[in-house]
Every structure is written in C-alpha cells, then in structure tokens.
Amino acid sequence: MTSLTIPEIREKLKSGAVKPREIIDALAARVAEIDPKLKAYNYLDVEKSRIEADAVDVTKPLGGVPIAIKDVINVKGDPCTCASKILAGYIAPYDATVITKLREAGAVLFGRTNMDEFAMGSSTENSAWGKTRNPWDLERIPGGSSGGSAAAVAGHEAYAALGTDTGGSIRQPAALTSCVGLKPTYGRVSRYGLTAFASSLDQIGTFTKTTEEAALLLNVIAGHDPRDNTSVERPVPNYLTQLKGGVRGAKLGVPKEYFVDGMDPEIEKAVRAAIEEYKRQGAEIVEVSLPHTKYAVAVYYIIATAECSANLARFDGVRYGKRADHPKDILDMYGRTRAEGFGAEVKRRIILGTYVLSSGFHDAYYNRAQKVRHLIAEDFHQAFKKCHALITPTSPTPAFKLDERVSDPLQMYLADIFTIAVNLAGICGVSIPCGFTSNKLPIGLQIIGPKWGEETMLRVAHAYEQATPWHKEKPPL
C-alpha cells in the first residue's frame, strides 16, 4: 500500500475500501522496517497521526493523506529542531501557515524529516541527529538539505513530504533519489512558521512520486498569507487542470552554460535524451544563454550567509532552545550557548556572513553580490522572452558517498551549481526523474519556469514523465 500514489489512496479512502487509520498503520510498518537503514525521520508520533486520521473528512482534497514535514516547519505541540542541538527540547507554539492549509485540506501530519542543520548543506550530513542514507545506495548521501524528505518519499516511507529550497535543497535531493521535487516561485507559498535561513531565497515546496501529486499539493499550500508579507497577493490557478496539455508547440530553452566541462557524462547523456524526447513530442528546442551562470554559487554564498548570520542571531539562549549552563555573564551565555548549540557548517556560515556584512567589507562583498544577483535574474528574464521553460540537469553528479565532501566545504557548495540561480532569480523549478547511471543511481531533469510559471513548468514536466518509466522504479531496499 505504501507504493501507491496520492490519487490512488484517495480512491481507496473515498470508496471506503481503506480507512485513514489503516494508511497510517501501513506507513508506520514501513517506517519500522526501513527507517533503521535510512534514518529519514527525526520525530514520529504514530499514535498522534492515528488520532488525527480518525477525525479527517475523506472527501476533502487531501482527506486522509499523510504528509511528512521537514523538521524546520513549525507544527503546534511538536518539536521543531531544525536538526540542531540548539533547538533540542523546543516545542512549536503555533502551526506554520502551510500546516494550517494541509490540515484544512484533510491531510494527516506524519513525522518530521531529517535535514542539514538549519537547512545548510547539500547532503544531510550536517544533522545533529545523524546522517540520512540514499535509498538507492545506502553508502551514499540522499542530497540535501531536505534529504530526509527525499529519502522518505523515495523509500516509500511517506506518500509526500514538504521540504524547503534555499539554493536547491528540494530539487537536488529529489534528483539524487528519483523523486519529483518542486520549488515554487518566491512569494507563491507562505513561509510563516518556517524557521528562516536566508529570507530572500527560502521557499517551501514538495516531494512527491509524480508531477500530478506535486500539482495537487501546490494547489493546497499556495497563496497569499497576511502573516508573511513576502507572499504575494495573486490568484492561485488550479495546477491540475493544465497539467495534461502536452508540449506540442511549446518552446523549451536549453541554456548552453548548463552543459559544462566536468559534468558526469551519463547525466549529460540522459538530459540530452530528454531533450530529444521533447522534440519527438512536438516541442521546439531553442538554445539560450544565461551568461552570468558561473557566478551564481559565489553570489549565493555571500547573500545566503549574510542573511543567515542575521536570522540565526535569534538563537542566543534567551527566549527558547538551549542555554549554556552556569553563564558567568550575558556575553558568556551567548558565546557558549551558540558554541555548544551549533554544528560546524552553521558556525562556518555565520562567520562568513558576519564577515561579508562587517564594516569595510560590506560594499565589496554584499553590495557587489546583490548587483550580480540582479544580472543573473536579468539573464533569465531575457531567456524567457525566447522560450516557455528551460531544460537543464538538476545536479552535475549523481549521489556521492558519505563523508566524501565533508572536509571540503567548497566542493560541497558546488553540488548546487545548477539549482542556485533559480533561487537568486526568485523563479520556479522542478526536478523530475530522468533515468539512472550504470550504477543505478538516479538522475534528475530540472525544468525551470519564469515567475508564476508553475502551470507551464509542471505541464512540461508531466509530458516527459508520462513518456518515460523512471518514476515507476523502486529502490532496492
């Protein structure tokens, strides 16, 4: 039963063939069997999910469907640790808006998924609670930072999961685990109740087995929220109705800068084959140029760290979370609380972010990065005058081995080379399964849409998905 898609379990629930509680039981049994290997979940209260399931209205759009939640989104009465020791013992006092919306649509909340601490990382190795494994090869990372959500969905320990994407943290793990990972346009989904990492980049999105489920979930979580002034007051279309229109006559852009030296040849081959498939279906392929692509990672590591150094100032031992024992004065309390509470990558980024904002360096780093960010966004703006969506690889390599990049932060940062620019430009992107390497490691295809272009982007993704078998393959667990 855990291999079914959401529309399939919805049919069983609506017909009364299966009760919501039985769905929870099936999932809990799968978690008990698989999660000791994957370590996708940080927190799971099955009994609480059962009680929620007993009370749901199965006629609602997600009635009775369990959804796993990345451990960075607040759910009232539950822990929200952000995979950090500094939030050990913290209990969320309110629901994030996306949680309220899921509840209103009849979804049952199921567990919190592991992640890189405060969403900082590309491998889910930076978690205070242990490393999540890739269901396709337990010796490899699942990607990150939303690696727990990706592994849970890929390993059929969750039907769907919420994640967050600041520089690729949904799309890259989706690619590395053969899921559909959707990052909506900046402002499409409320972030109220999401613990902030980099506020000009963070966006909540989804992990699912199929594009249809991604559209279904986006229908539920999208929309303006008066409690998040960066969410935009703009009507939410029905993403499902446009999904099946096909790509005949669509113009799809292939940015030449995304096919670079050093890319894994098997990934290049798979993505080139996907482009041929789109041609076969009647799409017109146009070459486009995004000339500032090579600066995206550098811009990102200035802007994201600057914003993180400000956002994470709130973790100081005063109002919530950990406080160092027996502080001798307030500075001792701040310094030791943060030293004991944060892991290495978070400390590294706070230091870098504080540095690039510090007196004398602000203009050279932060202001310059903001200007180059503007040029990156302008590249996309020009490209979308020539095409409806862009087709690229999601990740330059398949899943790498655990510990392979831990000691070299710069190599780790380059894992996000194809996803970061989308966040910098505030546009939308989705990664879908695009085949496997000869070692049977998943390959992801990224479809990038313009601002508010989710309908077209998902239609393009759906057309490829329906013509290929990749999304139906299961990992060898």
Added chain:
Amino acid sequence: MAESSSPGIDVTYVADLARLRLSPEEIATFQKQLGDVLGYVSQLSEVDVSHVSLLGEADLKNQLRADVLAPSLPVAEALANAPAQENNLIVVPRMIEQS
C-alpha cells in the same frame, strides 16, 4: 574586492562580532576553509556592475495592512520554551555591569 585576492579573514575577531565562541582548532580550520571560499567568491570582482542599480525593483511593492488588534500567543505559551522565567518574564544573567 581587493582584500579577497589575499584572503585575510580574521576569524577570531569576526566570531566575537557574531557572539560565537570558537575553539583554537575551529579557528584554524575555518581560517583555511573560509580563505578558500573567499578566494572562490573573489571572481565576482571581474563582473562589470557599473550599470546596475539596486533601487526601484519594478515588481516589489510595500504591502501594508491595517493596524488592528488580533489574537496572539498567550503569555504562558510564548514563555513555555524560555530556559528560565519568573513573574511572566524571561530571566537572563545581569548585563548592566558589562563594559
């Protein structure tokens, strides 16, 4: 960004600004790793940004709302996560004597 051609981040000083106490080992490791990262980001100095203005982003507008009272977290719930509290207040070490 002339400084970054010879990456010279003073990790001890910056950690103090960030209220983050680091061990000597962390300082040494970060000094090296952040030097590498700053070397990498120094490539931004080659981009011509002279024509870029960050003012007046066309699609961003202020979103204002009426200033009306709405339900908020009860005090007890807001304080429930505080490491130390007394009389509906959060308790911290005294700070008035700090230089």
